[in-house]
Structures are given as C-alpha cells and as structure tokens.
Amino acid sequence: MSERQQDGCEATVCVTNAAGAGAVLLLCEHASAHIPSRYGDLGLRPEWRDSHAAWDPGALALSQLLSEALDAPLVSGRVSRLVYDINRPPEAAAAMPARSELVEIPGNADLTPAQRAERIATVYRPFCEAVSGLLDAEARAIVTVHSFTPVYFGAARPTEIGILHDSDARLAEAMLAHAPATRRVDRNMPYGPEDGVTHSLQLHGIARGLPNVMLEVRNDLLTTPGDISGIAQELLAMLRPALAAVPVEAADA
Template sequence: MTSEGVAGSSQQASPSVEISNREGSGPAVILCEHAACDIPEMYQGLGLDPVHRSSHAAWDPGARAVAVKLSDALDAPLIASRVSRLVYDCNRPPDAASAMPERSEIIDVPGNHDLTPAQRAARVDAIYRPFCQAVSRVLADRAARHLPTVLLTLHSFTPYYYGHTRRVEIGILHDADTRLADAMLAQTHRLPHRDIQRNAPYGPEDGVTHSLKLHGMGNGLANVMVEIRNDLLATPDAEATMANEVLRLILPALATLGFAVPPQEGERDA
C-alpha cells in the first residue's frame, strides 16, 4: 500500500501502520483499521483465492479514501492499518476469535486455521500493538498540546451479507458513549436522500466497538464509528461525494458539542 500525504504530511510509524497529518490540530483523530488488503509475503496469502484477497472480507473498500478526505477537511491526524484485517483485525482485541478469523462470512481463511499461541502473539506484536501504540502517541501528543479531541473511526460494509440485502447506507455506531453519535444523528435531515441508521448494520453486540472503547472511552473522548455501504464508494467521485456527506453530519455535530471546526471550502450545507 502506498502512503499518500494528507494535509501536507505522512509518516510511517511501523511497516504495518500509516500515520498521516500527525500534527493536525483540528478537533478529531481519525482511525481506519481496515484501510488495506495487503497480506505480507510471510503469510503466503493466507491460502486465499486471489479474488478473495481483494474482496470486502480482506478490507473496507473506499474507507481509506474517505478517511483521507475527512482528515484533510478536519485537519485531523489519520492512523490507518497497512495490513489486511484477515491477518489481524485492529478493531478486535487479541483474545477475540475474530481478530484472526478462520472464516469471514462465506470465505474460508485457511492461513488462520489452527494458529498456535505463539503465531497469534507474533501477529499481535507485528500489527495490533504498533497500531495501538501509534494511536496512543497521537492522542498523548494532542493532550500535551491541550487540543480538544473526538475519535472518529471510518469503515465500509458490503451491501449483501449472507444473501441478504442491506438497505442502510450510512451507519452511525457507538457503544456506551453516545454523545457524538447522537449529535450526528440529529443532523440527518441534512441528508434526506440517505438511509442513515443508529448501530447498523452492526452494533456493540457484534464486537465492532473495540477501538471506540479502547481509544475513545478509555481516554474520555467523545467517539463514533461511521460505516458507509461500499457500493456508494465505487469511484473516486463517489468517495468524494460520501466524504462530503459525512462532513455535513459531523461538522454541525462537532459545533453542537462545542468544538471549533476548521473553515471549509465552499458551502457544504447549501
């Protein structure tokens, strides 16, 4: 995966983590745990069919592109994983079976079968810990600079899951801390053409709020996960459109919570 500059800078914390716009002083820190479908050579493709290595099972298509645009618009640091979530899902704790899934929906992952404790620990050390450490360093630096901060995680999801069609287009997800999610959901009238739902297509009961709890609630930060249906992210123009629509929810939500937001180019709420 190629590292691209965001708002003028991009830094690599480790081979498995990308940090962009680290010095950004806007009100948010953005995470993209499923930004890449890369499977390092040492994992021998996890035994997957090549088609599956680039499917939604391996990453969140379009999520990083939207995260980059939000990082630019919000002057926000962005921390993204460079490794497929099938090798290690950085939105799962090490003791979760789904951190290194043997199966993702209908796709079997042979390279994750019968992993030894040592093999699991090696992946934790190579992928999960560097990601968490990068997030912690960025948040600690912002705290030292007295920068008010919310945590935003960016994901995409497949429109068809186990043969069922998902109508929801944008999901606003939260765990026990609902502050930012509530503020964003209060702005859905700005996108009347979109099906926007709370805790859909996933919710806390599905184990998807690990990053929100660890990095957001664990640091007393208002936090939210945004899920975008990936058929709405099929082209660069579509990615730009969805980034703009997410901004139409999050900018007034941040203002409602008392956060100053960077000036935007043009009128987003016309």
C-alpha cells in the same frame, strides 16, 4: 516491504497529517488488503484476496478526504484484517478469524500461541501505540471510518450510512440529528456493539472519556472518486455540527 516507510508509515501502520490541528483523530483500521509475505496468501482463493472480506474498499480514500477537510491526523492500518483485525482485542476469535462470512482462511486455522503473539506484536500493538501517542499529545474526538458490503450472507442491506456507538452515544446522536432526509442513515447498523465492532471506540475513546463514533458506509457508494467526495461532504455536514456540540474533554487520570 521495509520496516520503515516514508511519511509516517511503518510496515503495519501509517500516520498521516500527524501535525493536524483539528479536534478529531481519524482511524481507518481496515484500509488495506495487503498480506505480508511472511504469511503467504493465508490459503485464500484468488477472488477473496481483494474482496470486502480482506479490507474496507473506499474507506481509506474517504478517510483521507475527511483528514484534509478537518485538518485531522489519520491512523490507518497497512495489513489485511484477515491477518489481524485491529478493531478486535487479542482475545477475540474474530481478531484472527478462520472464517469471515463465506470466506475460508486456511492460514488462520490452528494458529499456535506463538503465531498469534507475533501478529499481536507486529500488527495490532503498533496501531494502538500510534493512536495512543497522538492522544497522549492532545485529546481529540475519535472517528473511525469503515465500509460494508451491500449483501451479507445473501441478504441485501438497505442501510447506506451507519452511525455506530457503544456506551458513549454523544457524538453519534449529534450526527444523527443532522442526518439528511435523502439518505438512509441508521443508528448501530449494519452492526452494533453486540457484534464486537466497537473495540477501537472502547479502547481509545471511552477509556479516555473522549467523544467517539464509528462511521460505516455501504461500499457501493464509494466506487469512484466522485462518489467518495460526495459521501465525504455528506458526512462532514453531519460531523461538523456534531463536533461543535460535543466538547472534547479527556477523562481525569
């Protein structure tokens, strides 16, 4: 893989529809299961290399549909979260985990400070810089898009769509007000801020005073293009009126 790709993409981050005029900036942190060759295969068993532990299946395709519908720029990660989870700060153990649910990641065991610093510099910071550059140019609401596994540590998860927030609940509450009765939509499920999953919201949204929300969709609802299109429409039916109700105003510097 070259260091520079076409269409706004680099080795570890991709920006699409950068000129979009919508009021939203979409983030898809876990868009790819790709492990750059410099890390080998992290010692992963073959069945784990494309599993939900390595990325969020369906999340990128869903993000792309939302980007088109909202004319929103989209920043997506191009490296597996098992190399570096860019929804975690560098000091977090989960940023470069040695274990994820049932998955052992030998290549992350006993990383040296230099190895950790290399991943921070080449995976985490380029993503953050891409997001910051777009927000410096224009204040927008932050919407991060994820998917989650239906079964976690052997337990089934009834939530179908999670609407997650940290200390700023404005956009989440406005979306929940329009949640369909036909779908199991839950607040701060299957994760919440206590699980350390709101780093991107804190860093790019709350710190700038921008409305922000994290969307989690159960990945068995994202298995076909038709499924993904249907979920996109359901999310838009919640997100559009929420955006209309919550003004986008950057915090005073």
